[in-house]
Amino acid sequence: MNREWNLWCSLSGTDASNAQLKMAFNIDRRVALLGPHANDLVEETAEMLWRDHPGTGSTDFLDLWLNAVTATAQRVQAAAQRAEVESKRLRQAAAAALENDRRAKEAALRQLHEEAERERYAEQARQEDRDRRRAVEVRARIGYLYNITSIKNLKSIVSRGILCHDEAAKIDHDDVSDLGVQEHREDLHRFASLYFNPRNAMLIRLHKWEHRELVVLRVSPAVLDLPGVLVSDGNAASSRSQRWSGLEGLAHIDLDRIYARSWTTPNGDVHEEAKRIMQAEVLVPRSIPPRCVMGVRAPSRRILHEARQAAPQWPGEVDGTLFFED
Incomplete structure (x- = not known):
């Protein structure tokens, strides 16, 4: 205070x-x-x-x-x-x-x-629409699909169809597959294989180098509608090749490159990517029914004669160009 x-x-x-x-x-x-x-x-x-x-x-x-x-x-x-x-x-x-x-x-x-998200879904829908239209266009260009096989297998094919590797192994047949390549195709052994273009590296190896007695079967492209079918944009054994389901896969293949006449460069060297693409495949689960086979192509009159005896119901002709004879 x-x-x-x-x-x-x-x-x-x-x-x-x-x-x-x-x-x-x-x-x-x-x-x-x-x-x-x-x-x-x-x-x-x-x-x-x-x-x-x-x-x-x-x-x-x-x-x-x-x-x-x-x-x-x-x-x-x-x-x-x-x-x-x-x-x-x-x-x-x-x-x-x-x-x-x-x-x-x-x-x-x-x-x-x-x-x-809306734009992503819209773009996805647009891409799917483009893929569908492209698949239809590609499908319209496919006249036939092709299977390369030994003349000795025709009688079996007439009754059983074109079998996959696993099914064919159960019967007596002439295996034309490359054993080294098959080691890389184990996941494909349950599929029967067809080529868009049979005039490829496999055919020249078998016909020109190994001198196997072959025919090429023409197969209806209706097999693309079978359940479980896959389409590969190149040799299915290659790690660079991709696979898609059935008709969807047609939007991803390049028919112009598949139908090329050669897989070599102008100076004669092998173009490995062209070689892979030309061997694009259609893979059908288990087997291709005999009714889907539309005809036979042979490298010579003798082979054609044997083919007609084994499968008289299928039309056939000699096609030297297909077998690299021209």
């Missing part, structure tokens, strides 16, 4: 060493009530009041002093509370703005994602 007494003495000119007056001043309850307030508030208020009410006695001055300090403190507190309320409102508004901005960004991202 000494601060209030000293301040009063300095304002009123009272002798601060007067112990009796000091005691009387300090035991006044109003002095105690001034104590909790900040020094600067108590001092500034006292100086302001003394300027406005000079010479006021201590009792009256203490009343004025306490009321003014209390009112000022209340105003300061109310202002602080209003400031806190306004600060809280501003913080809440800022948080709400941030939340709205976040939601707006999320909504924009969802919209972009949905639009991208």
Whole structure:
């Protein structure tokens, strides 16, 4: 309480060493009530009041002093509370703005994602439509599919059809497959194989180099409609070749390259990619029914004669060009 007494003495000119007056001043309850307030508030208020009410006695001055300090403190507190309320409102508004901005960004991202998904599905539908139209165009260009086989197998084919590797292994037959290549075709052994273009590397190996007695069977492209059929865009044993289901696969093959006349470069070197593509295949599960065979092509009159004896119901002819004789 000494601060209030000293301040009063300095304002009123009272002798601060007067112990009796000091005691009387300090035991006044109003002095105690001034104590909790900040020094600067108590001092500034006292100086302001003394300027406005000079010479006021201590009792009256203490009343004025306490009321003014209390009112000022209340105003300061109310202002602080209003400031806190306004600060809280501003913080809440800022948080709400941030939340709205976040939601707006999320909504924009969802919209972009949905639009991208719609465009992806639309492009997928357009691509599927293009593939269907291309498959129809390719199908229209396919006159026949072809199987290369030994003349010795014709009688079996007449009764059983063209068998896959696994089924053929169960009967006596003349295997014309390359044993080295078959090691890479184990997953294909349950499929009977047809070529789009039989005038390929397999035929020249068998006919020209190994001198096997062969025929080429012409097969209806209707086999493409059989369940489980696969189409390969090149030699199915090649790791570079891809396979697709049935008619879907026709959209992915290049008939112009498949029907090429040669797989060598202008200087006579083997073009491995051209060689692979020319051996594109149609793979039919298990077997191809005899009714799907439409005719026989032979390299010579003798082979054709044997073919007619084994399969008189199938038309046949000699085709030297097919067998690299021209």
